[in-house]
Amino acid sequence: MDKTRQYWADWLRVLVILTLIIYHTSLTFSALGSTYIYREIDSSEVLLFLLLTAPLDNFFMAALFFVAGYAAFFALRKRTSGEFAHERAIRLMIPVGFATFMLIPIQVYFKYLHEGHKGSFFFFLSSYFPSGIFTYGWGHFWFLFYLYVFSMVCLPLFNHWKRTPESLLKISSFLAKRINFLIPLAFIAIADAVLRPMFMNSKYILWGDWANVVLYLSFFILGFIFSSDEQLQQKVFNWRIPAICIATCCLIVIIRLYYLDATEQYQPAWHTWLWSSLKGLYECSMIVALAGFFHTYLNKESKAIKYLSKASFSYYVWHFLPVTFMTWLVLKKDWHPYLQFLIIIIFSYAFIFLVHELIENRLLTALKRLWHR
Template sequence: MWGRRYDLDWLRVFAFGVLIFYHVGMFYVTWDWIVKSRYSAPFLEPVMGLTNPWRLALLFFISGAAVRFAIDKTTLGIFLPERFTRLLVPLAFGMAVICVPQAYAELRYLGEIEPGFFAFYRDYLGYGDFSIVAPPWYHLWYVAYILVYTLIAVACLPLLRPAATAFGGSFVAWLARGRAWRLLFVPALPFAAYAVTLDPYFPTTLALWGDWANIAQTLTFFLIGFAAAKSEDFWNAVDRTLPASIFLSLVLGGLLLTALLNQFAVGSDLQLLNAVLLLREFYAWSIIVMLLGLGRRFANCASPTLTHLNSAIFPYYILHQTIIVLVGYWFTVNEASVAIEATTMVGATVIGCILGYEVLRRVPALRPLFGLPKRRRRAEA
């Protein structure tokens, strides 16, 4: 009944792609980041701000659905060691190797350490006294969170399965029976509640423990994906709601863009600021429903390109930020025009990810370090 969900594969590739180019943009906007360009491009901030509410939320939703499909397809004795290895090994390797150049570049940029990578690496592994937590996981926080959420799902499986059945049954049937507003507004209510009750008191730290507002948001998206994965009513409702979700996404996106373009005025009015924060949550859910609907309608098909990207996108994700930070740091100490700098940043990120993947996928010892399964022998394949 449930075959390969190519639409979710395409959306996963799309969301990771948005994330990679978002991090290129972080080098230029005025927001705090690891290293910063000599040039600023505040005009990017409203565009990037429109992706903030949904890009990671979509990834957590898809990850929850993927865990549901994988658990139901095999036994826990096979699923848990395989998934644990596919996530923990890249996380550990990333913190010990991939993220080290980022930490070195950041601390050199801040002026906290002297030149000398290998001397720094000894301190890095020995938990030297730095202004950053060492060893940091930087962009790999997503892997750490997904690993923990997967373990939670497995531990709570006796409760999650009936809960998912109930969610995918009577509750989603109630959502599906109503007009579009039910699907587009009701599931967003918990996120609106988090924005009011948790966000003001628990700023995002990406440190897992203590990151309660972010955990509530991402874990809820993960669990909704887990519960909705095999609900015919949910996916039929997504299909029927597509025109309304497109309309609502455009309207709420327009309002949010207006707020982003007038952020100082919004920030000076507490009531208006709270209204915008609530609007973000409904915008995030409406655009996720829209993307799910567009994926089902236009991208639920296999292709050689998808097969390649589906395998490559996780290694791309692991590699991309280190490439961006290293190239960015070089430009902080070697002046160049903004056109040369920006072109090099984008080109180096894309080419570095592509070449890096093409090399590591051919080296059996490197494949597990980047979340790739061991290569089967040709006869087995």
């Protein structure tokens, strides 16, 4: 077992990424988030999709940024700041560029067809560029863009901590005392409650998206600090039981609010205030709970986590393409929404598995062997 590798963090990242297909497919039917194609359904059928949407929607991106900060600590320990910046640019910004100009237009095209438009894909592209690119941007690749910006913004701070580890130790040791680790979590929860109602309609373009910027940047930095101190980690892991209880209570209220918003014409302002107040508390509690349980039961090397860790980035990159295509295809049929949902997710998982296994693993490996002959 790699002594420096924390498999619980791998499992947390993998869990989030593998549920993206379920989450984004659910949005088609719940309409409580951003996706390409929607279907109106009866209020009696929407509850299942709310039960799938609400638990993920309110914590999973925060978890990804937390794990990214955790991983940044080990990445910077092995690299100079220049090597770290170069590696981040290659790993993050090249996929963002590829998606913006190649992948997102295809997904928007299926939305275009679903809305009744006619014409070939190439005819569509003539109208998509340049106006559409500003409307749809980088799609779900906003996470990679934000992560790159956060990495560059935090690099001077992280370098300072790398050069003077005693300064980082002072912070982590303070957080490890008593219940001091709750201080940054309380800040995150309060910041989300205050900022979220004011910045509800962000387009994930960084500037003006202050609720998400403050929230995710805080989790990113907190993940870096957390990775540096085993005593702090153990303190947090020991809170897994209270954390899951708090998260469950928050989630029950959040689902109720989601159901009211999905089934009623009028949504009072206090719904937004209550939801934003609970969201920050829920995501902090869920991350603490899952980190604790995964560390307790899954912090060991296995074939499953070895494979899924390597495959997870492919799943993240490609998942929205089959979801959008299958949604466009399946919604042509007058089938029950539960059946449509099931077909979409089965074929989407199968598509990504085949892409990863046949193209990324075997074809690219074969090409590399030919290149190095």
